[in-house]
Amino acid sequence: MNPDKFVQELAKRNFNLNENQVNQFKQYFNILVAANKHVNLTRIMELDEVYLKHFFDSLTPLFAFYDIFEAGCTLCDVGAGAGFPSIPLKIMQPSLKLTIVDSLGKRLTFLQDLVNNLNLKDVKLVHGRAEDIGQNKLYREQFDLVTARAVANMAVLSEYCLPLTKQKGYFVALKGPKAESELAKSQKAISVLGGKVLKTEELRLPDSNEERTLVLIQKIKSTPKKYPRQAGTPHRKPIQ
Template sequence: MDPQQFVQELSKHNLKITKEQEEQFKIYFKELIETNKVVNLTRITEEHEVYLKHFFDSVTPLFTFGEVFKDGLTLCDVGAGAGFPSIPLKILMPSLKVTIVDSLAKRLKFLESLIQKLNLTNVELVHGRAEDVGQNPKYREAFDLVTARAVANMTVLSEYCIPLVKKGGYFIALKGPKATGELEDSQKALNVLGGKLIKDVEFTLPESEEERTLVLVEKIKATPKKYPRQAGTPRRKPIV
């Protein structure tokens, strides 16, 4: 998927992209590749692959779960790495108020520079583990939307993310192929943490065999105070 195909594919989903936004994605690609030479951000470096597997992949929630994306919402991206999915979402929906949580300072330094070069506003970077941030009163149950992409299995991911979602808000997980088993295994965790599975959608990225699953979870009740547990515990002792 080259930059022009990216624009065309978005238009099929009624997402009109301006010349300025096109330029922002071009800058994003350039900065990603340059920084990747010295900081390990991604193993995907070919332009057509970055546009498909990073940029397009990141914005699929906008048209798959379009009903939950409203102007001015607060969005927290957990373990964003090189900024996926939150920065592509922010480029296409500038009114989003974005908070990015990551545990690696080098990645946040890249994002800080990137945000300046893309002229993005209302983006906060938080250095920390998701478990610690989820217990911080400033961030706990503070967000309309919480996203995570390729961070952990659904049970562990739910403990990282659902405590950050405000009641009535949504957690969106961007998963790889065939996440059905993960979803079944995560039912207890979702219930304990206050979430309810609304839907999951399987699809293939355009002109490829890349399979993806998007998961939408609504926060229907407050998360018990003990969650998330201390750093490392969700992975060692998942809620099952």
């Protein structure tokens, strides 16, 4: 998917990029490739693949669940790595108030440089483990939307993300193909943490065999205070 095809595919979905947005994605690609020589951010480096598997892929929640992306809403991206999915979402929806949580300082240094170069406003970068941030009063149950992409299985991911999600807010997990069995095994964790699965959306990226699953979870009750547990525990002992 080259940049022109990217613009065309978004237009098909009624998202028409302005010149500034087109240039922001171009800058994003150039900054990502340059930084990746020094910091391991992604194994995907070819222009067509970055536009398809990073940029377009990051925007799929906007296509599938557009109504939850209200103007000015707060979004927390957990384990964003090189900024996916949150930076492409921010480019598309500039009014989003974005917080990115990541445990690696080098990635946050890259993201700060990216945010500055793309002239993005209302972006806060938080250095820390999701388990610790989820127990911090500044962030706990403070976000309308929480996203995570390729971070962990659903049971673990729910313990990272649902404590950050406001009651009546939403957690969106961007998963790979055929996530039904993983989702089935995480039902207890989702329920214990205060969530309810509203919808799953299976899709294929344009002109490819790349299959994805989006999971939309609403926070219907407050997360018990004991969650998230100490850093590392959700991964070692998922809620079952």
